[in-house]
Each structure stands twice: as structure tokens, then as C-alpha cells.
Amino acid sequence: MLSLATPSPPPLTPGGSTAAPASSVALLRGAAARRDAQLTSAAHAALLKSGALHPAQPLSASNSLLHAYLQCGLLPRALRVLDEMPRRDAATYAPLISAHCRRGAPLDALRAFLDMLAWGGAGDQACGLARDGRLGRMVHGYLVAGGFCGDPFVVGSLVNMYAKVGDVVSARRLVLRLPCRDVVSWTTIVSGCVLNGMLEEALEVFVMMLEDGVLPNNVTMLSVIQACSLMGASELFGPVHALVVLLELEDDASVVNSLIMMYAKNGFVREAMRLFNGAYLKSGNLCSNEDVLAAILYGCTISGSPKNGEGFQAHLIKMGASLSIGVENSLMGMYARFEQVDAVHLVFSGMEAKDIVSWNTIISCLAKSDHVNEAMELFSALHAGGDGLAPDFVTILSIVQACSNAGLLHQGQMLHGCIMKSGFLHDVSICNALISMYAKLGRIDFAQMIFEGMDIKDLVSWNSMINTYGMHGDGHSALRIFNQLKEAGTPVPNAITFVSVISACSHAGLISEGYKCFESMRTDHGIEPSMDHYACVVDLLGRSGRFVEAEEFIRDMPVPPNSSIWGPLLAACQLHVNVDLAEKAAKELSALEPESDIWRVSLANTYALAGRWKDAAMIRTEMKRVGLRKETGWSFVDVGGVEGFKFVSADTRHHEAEKIYSVWHGMNKHMADLAADVHKLGPISTV
Structure with a gap:
């Protein structure tokens, strides 16, 4: 790499050898322009033979040789030439810094810049590539102190640097100080804003550019189109497209492709296809830009347009696209x-x-x-x-x-x-x-083993474990995990956590614990209850038969109850055969979900459990008359991973159905006998 040895003063040899021939320097410039490595090596040999690279000679020959090697992509040879140069100036380092920037090595460019400062000998572009704003401001200070900021090229590079590190304010300030602002300086800021995700700022700078009387070019429009696309600002799509037409950029392939992707990625498939047809289909050209093709297919996906997608695939096949x-x-x-x-x-x-x-x-x-x-x-x-x-x-x-x-x-x-x-x-x-x-x-047990063995747990881990215990009726364990989460301090419970823990308490009959969790949402955690939380509390009270409290809770809700509230209440009424409240809940549900069969089936079952068979039959008859039919419930059995079978009630499709029902009846009889024996023993006290 670079030689960072302390520079020594140049040797003074007044009677040294002759200066480098102008023809050799011109030859190196030609070799650099053509990137001719062989010619550069030949010129290097000639310069060595003539003594033009002697330390006492002017730097023009050495600098030209260094520049030629860099243009030919021969960085190791260029660095070898640099190490052999006991004297260096700004012209020595300028091509080296640019070469490092071109090959995407900003840190090497910055090292070269610092080496240049050590020799007393421009690095803002490297700071931009490295996204190092602090170092860029240091370079800016050096350039101001050295009097370089009068050069428009240097100011342009500084604007580019500030834009790339996301310091839009500094970039804008520099541009506004320029006596003559052009499209390049404004475009640099717009592009830098988009690069750093500052999309609204990019459009603000674009408006300032138009107000300054500077017309955008194709590079500007590419950045503006990308900003609008990423923002999803559909209200700007039309005006931006119209501006492209006014600027006569509709024949620019890059701009048209960007417009197609903007429309497609935001679900405007018709507009995207219209542009695509005009640019490719009508002219018989084959689109080789895979980003454009993928964007159109993505647009068909998010807009729910399978026919457009199928048609687009047919076009690609017809055109023989690879x-x-x-x-x-x-x-x-x-x-x-x-x-x-x-x-x-x-x-x-x-x-x-x-x-x-x-x-x-x-x-x-x-x-x-x-x-x-x-x-x-x-x-x-x-x-x-x-x-x-x-x-x-x-x-x-x-x-x-x-x-x-x-x-x-x-x-x-x-x-x-x-x-x-x-x-x-x-x-x-x-x-x-x-x-x-x-x-x-x-x-x-396996779920608990995995949870306890996790080195890092996120909130999903805690919520999953709480939900695991809740769905299996172990409310105490769900509360234990919930308390552990609170004690851990991080992550903090969210709305989903409280849905899981209140639901777990509901399934386990832990009424007071569940209600305390609900009350702690707002008071201890600052979480505003949603309809899901209210539904869990209604289910909690309803399952335990506390219908008066459930009705009061629904009455005091700050939001109007919907079907997720009345549904659990109706299910609880069926569980406890509360016909009057079931009819009230069903009436509310009939207004909210007139086409649903769920509440009708639940009400009919409540009537049946209460012995009101005529009312149950009336509901079933009404369901048949209007064409409603309860969706068939099914179960699935997996026997040791060998056989899986999905079955419904009274199913006889299995080839061993007789044997299955025989075993089932035997199990029923065995359970009935056990129940009779327990009944003979008398009541069992519970704690």
C-alpha cells in the first residue's frame, strides 16, 4: 500500500540531469487516454533510461507515469512508483484518490488524502463514499483554509459529499452560495436525499430547483421518480409523468423504465402496462431489464390481477424472452x-x-x-x-x-x-x-423446553409461551410467564400479550386475575384496550356465568360493541343455557351480521339445551329456507406419522370404520362405567 514514511526535504542538485522530454510526458498521456498498459510500461523504461525520474527532476514525468498506470488499472505498479517518489505534490495524489473512489475503496482514498496532507500537498469525494460526515467537514475546513473553495469543481465535490452523507442543510447552503447554480449541483442534492431515504426532503429540493429556474435532466428525474415510488405518493405519479413528457424524456429508456417500475410497484398495473406496451410491444423490442419485468409481475401480485400476470407471461413466451x-x-x-x-x-x-x-x-x-x-x-x-x-x-x-x-x-x-x-x-x-x-x-413440554433453552427471547417468544399455556387451559402457568416477562423489564408487554393472558385466564376460570390484567393495561403499561381486549373480558365473565357483570361491562364500554363482543356472550349463554340473554345477543348479531349462520346455530343449540325444540326447529328451518348451511366441522388424526385421516361426524369412509366405531363404543361404555362408580362414592370435596 502507501508509503507513510516521514517526508524528507527534496535534494537540491542544481547541476543535475536534464528535464524529462516533453515527448515522453505526451506519450504517457496518450497511453493513459487509451489505457494502453504495454505502452505505459515502455514509456516507464524510457524514462528510467533517460534519468527523467531522478529525484532532482520536476514531478511532471513521475506524476504522468503514476496517472497512466492508474488509468490502466495497474494499482500495484502505481503504488510502487509512488513509493519511489521522494517528493510529491497535490497533482501526485489527485489521480490516486480518484482511482480509489472509482474502485469503491473510500478508506484507501482517505488514507491517500491524509498522506497528501502530511506531504503538504482532493479528498471530499472519498468522505462522501465512506459516508463519514465528520471527516468530510474536516476536509471542508482544510479546503477553506487552503483557499480552494473558489473553484466550482471543488464546491461541487463538497456538495456531492454532503448529499451522500445525508447533510442536506450543508449541501443546500453551499449550492445557494454559488453565483451560478446548474442542474448538476441541484441534482446532486436530490440524489443524495434519495440515497439516504430522505424522500420528502428530495422533493422539497426538487421544487427549489424548479423555482430557481433550472430545468431537470434525465438523472434528476430518475431520482424524483424513485422518491415518489418509495413514498407511494400516488397523487404525484401523474404530475411527474407529465413533466417527463414536457421535458421530452419519454424516449429515454432509463426514465421510461423507472416510470414503469413506479407504477407497477405501487399497484397501478394498467398504467405500467400502457407504458410497457408503448416502449416495447408496439416497437417489437425485447425488454432485457429484469427489474422492469419483475416489477410488473409484482404489481400484478399486489393488485390482485392474475389475468394481467398470465397475459404478461404469455407475451414473454411469445417474444422468446430468456x-x-x-x-x-x-x-x-x-x-x-x-x-x-x-x-x-x-x-x-x-x-x-x-x-x-x-x-x-x-x-x-x-x-x-x-x-x-x-x-x-x-x-x-x-x-x-x-x-x-x-x-x-x-x-x-x-x-x-x-x-x-x-x-x-x-x-x-x-x-x-x-x-x-x-x-x-x-x-x-x-x-x-x-x-x-x-x-x-x-x-x-417440548414447547416449554425450547422456551427455557433460548438464550435470547423476543416479545413473540413470551407471547407464544403465554398463548401455549392459555390454549391448553393452564392459566396459572400463563400468569407465571407473564409475571416473568414483567420482572425481566425488557421486552415490555404489548397489546397482543394482554389478549393472550386474559384469554388464558378466561379458559382457566381465573376471573379476578384476568380482570386485574385488563385493568393494568392502561394504568401500568399505558396500553389503550382494543375491541379484542373487551371481547376477552366479556368471554372471561360470560364463561363464569357472571352475566350481570358482563352486561354492565358492555354498557360501560367507550366504543359501540360489535360482533366480537356479542359472539362470545352468546356462546357463554349457550354454555349456561341463559335463553333470555342469548336472544338479546342474537338480536344484536342479526343486525350486525344478517347473513351469518354462526349466531343462528348457537341460538338454536341454546334453545335445544333448554328443551325448546320448536324454537330450535324454527331457526333450522329458516336457515334452510334462505340457503344457509352450517360449515361441517372436521378432525384430523395422525397415527405416529404413518397415517393421517380427516373425518367428520358419523363418518364411515375409512376402510376400517367398523373396527373404529367398535373401539369407540367400548371406550364410551368404559367411561360410563367409571362415571357410575364415581357417582356411587358420593360427592368429592374440592379445594
Whole structure:
């Protein structure tokens, strides 16, 4: 690298050898312009032979040689020339600093700048690339002290530096001080704002530019379009597009592509397709910009336009476009969003090369579409080294979720072992997914083991564990975890935490504890209760049969009750056969959800439990008359991971249905006999 030895004074040899021939310097300039490494090396040899590189000679030959090597991309040779130079000036370092900036090495550029200062010998561009505002201000101070800020090029570089580090105020101040502000200086600030995510500031500077009478160019418009797109400011899309037309930039491919992506990424597919058709389809040109193609497919996805997406794919096929992996992944993502499993599979199987995103997309699609076995097979293929890839945390999360939704405990345990072996168990998100999976599959002990073994727990971890105990009726354990969370101090409980803990208390019959948690939301944690929290309290009171308190609570709510309030109350009325309040709740629900069959079924069941069979039959008849039908409930049995079967009430489809019902009746008889024996023993005292 650079020689940082303390500089020695230049030797004075008045009668030294002759100066470097002007022809040699001109030759080096030509070699630099053509980036001719061979010619540069030949000129270097000639200069050595003539003595033009002697320390006593002017620096013009050495500086030209250094510049030529840098232009040819031969940095090691350039640094060797630099190390052999006992004298240096600003012209020595300027090309070196620029070369480091061009190759994306800002720290090396800054080292060169500091070396230049040590020699008494411009580095603001490097500060911008390094995003170091403090160092940039130091350089600015040096330039002011040295009297360099009268040079418009230096000021432009300073503006660029401040813009890149996000100091818009300083950049704007420098621009406003310029006697003649041009499009480059304004565009530099606009681009810097967008680069640092300061989108509103970018548009403010753009307006100042227009007010200053400076017309934007294509580079300016690219930054403005990107800012509008990232902001999602749809009200500005039309005016910006119109300005592009007024500036006669509608034939600029980069600008048009940016407009297409702006419209597409924000769901305006028609506008994006109209521009795309004008730029490519009508002229018969093939769009090779994969960002544009992927953006249009993304737009079709978020706007719910599968037909547009299918038509766009047909156009690409018709034009014989060679699709990149990114575009094919976007196609798969679009079809996965619309649950078109066959289309996803078709794109995946037709891909010449696949990356991990391709595998994750199809595995996730299959898992969410109840094709769990196919998802597991693909996961196994990927785990075995499919396409030279390995599952990442996204793959693991998808397959854990699949096992959880399908009730596959055996496969879930096998996956757990695979996760431990692969080292993913240190990922908090994967641990949270495993906790939720084991909770759904009834293995609270495994969920607790994972939770207690986590080195780092986020709020999702705590909420998942509270919810795990709650769904299995262990309210005391849910409260214990909740108290541990409060004692830990960080993270702090949120609204979801209180929904989980109040619901857990409701299922466990812990009325006073649940209500205390509800009251502590606002007083101790500053969380305003939502409708979900009010619904949990109604469920808490209703399950325990405290209907008077439940009605008072609903009456005192600061917001009008909706179906999430009356629904739990009606369910509690069915549980305790409170017909009068059930009718009242059903009346409210009939106004809120006139087409729903849920409250009708619940009211009919309440009538049936109360022995009011005629009223129950009337509701069932009315449901049939208007075409409402209760959705059939089903259960799923997984026997040791070997056989899974989904069945409904009175189902006889299984090939061993007779044997199953025989065992079932035997179990019923056994339980009835046990109940009779317990009854003979008399009442059992409870504490």
C-alpha cells in the first residue's frame, strides 16, 4: 500500500540531469487516454533510461507515469512508483484518490488524502463514499483554509459529499452560495436525499430547483421518480409523468423504465402496462431489464390481477424472452399469491437454474395449500443438496408452519432434530415457530423446553409461551410467564400479550386475575384496550356465568360493541343455557351480521339445551329456507406419522370404520362405567 514514511526535504542538485522530454510526458498521456498498459510500461523504461525520474527532476514525468498506470488499472505498479517518489505534490495524489473512489475503496482514498496532507500537498469525494460526515467537514475546513473553495469543481465535490452523507442543510447552503447554480449541483442534492431515504426532503429540493429556474435532466428525474415510488405518493405519479413528457424524456429508456417500475410497484398495473406496451410491444423490442419485468409481475401480485400476470407471461413466451432467475421467481411468487399451485409447479420445473428463493417459494406455496407431503418431499430434496443449495431460515419456517397446520407431530419432531443438527436452533424466529407448532400439537413440554433453552427471547417468544399455556387451559402457568416477562423489564408487554393472558385466564376460570390484567393495561403499561381486549373480558365473565357483570361491562364500554363482543356472550349463554340473554345477543348479531349462520346455530343449540325444540326447529328451518348451511366441522388424526385421516361426524369412509366405531363404543361404555362408580362414592370435596 502507501508509503507513510516521514517526508524528507527534496535534494537540491542544481547541476543535475536534464528535464524529462516533453515527448515522453505526451506519450504517457496518450497511453493513459487509451489505457494502453504495454505502452505505459515502455514509456516507464524510457524514462528510467533517460534519468527523467531522478529525484532532482520536476514531478511532471513521475506524476504522468503514476496517472497512466492508474488509468490502466495497474494499482500495484502505481503504488510502487509512488513509493519511489521522494517528493510529491497535490497533482501526485489527485489521480490516486480518484482511482480509489472509482474502485469503491473510500478508506484507501482517505488514507491517500491524509498522506497528501502530511506531504503538504482532493479528498471530499472519498468522505462522501465512506459516508463519514465528520471527516468530510474536516476536509471542508482544510479546503477553506487552503483557499480552494473558489473553484466550482471543488464546491461541487463538497456538495456531492454532503448529499451522500445525508447533510442536506450543508449541501443546500453551499449550492445557494454559488453565483451560478446548474442542474448538476441541484441534482446532486436530490440524489443524495434519495440515497439516504430522505424522500420528502428530495422533493422539497426538487421544487427549489424548479423555482430557481433550472430545468431537470434525465438523472434528476430518475431520482424524483424513485422518491415518489418509495413514498407511494400516488397523487404525484401523474404530475411527474407529465413533466417527463414536457421535458421530452419519454424516449429515454432509463426514465421510461423507472416510470414503469413506479407504477407497477405501487399497484397501478394498467398504467405500467400502457407504458410497457408503448416502449416495447408496439416497437417489437425485447425488454432485457429484469427489474422492469419483475416489477410488473409484482404489481400484478399486489393488485390482485392474475389475468394481467398470465397475459404478461404469455407475451414473454411469445417474444422468446430468456428469463432470469429473478423474473421466474417473481412469476412463481405471483402464482403462489393466487394459490395456483399447478402454475407454480410448472414454472419451477421449467427453470434451468434455481436459487434458494425458488425453492422457498414453491415449498411455502405447497405448505399453505394443504400439499404438505409434496412440500416435505421438496424440503428433503433440498436438504439432500438439491441444486447445490441448503435450506435457510425461510425454508425452515415454511416447513415448520406446514407441520403445525397439518398436525404432523412425528414429522415436526424429525424437523426439530434437523434444525438442531443444522444449527438453526439459535435463530429466535425458528424457536418461536417451534413453540407454536408444539403448542398446536399438544406437546407443551417440548414447547416449554425450547422456551427455557433460548438464550435470547423476543416479545413473540413470551407471547407464544403465554398463548401455549392459555390454549391448553393452564392459566396459572400463563400468569407465571407473564409475571416473568414483567420482572425481566425488557421486552415490555404489548397489546397482543394482554389478549393472550386474559384469554388464558378466561379458559382457566381465573376471573379476578384476568380482570386485574385488563385493568393494568392502561394504568401500568399505558396500553389503550382494543375491541379484542373487551371481547376477552366479556368471554372471561360470560364463561363464569357472571352475566350481570358482563352486561354492565358492555354498557360501560367507550366504543359501540360489535360482533366480537356479542359472539362470545352468546356462546357463554349457550354454555349456561341463559335463553333470555342469548336472544338479546342474537338480536344484536342479526343486525350486525344478517347473513351469518354462526349466531343462528348457537341460538338454536341454546334453545335445544333448554328443551325448546320448536324454537330450535324454527331457526333450522329458516336457515334452510334462505340457503344457509352450517360449515361441517372436521378432525384430523395422525397415527405416529404413518397415517393421517380427516373425518367428520358419523363418518364411515375409512376402510376400517367398523373396527373404529367398535373401539369407540367400548371406550364410551368404559367411561360410563367409571362415571357410575364415581357417582356411587358420593360427592368429592374440592379445594
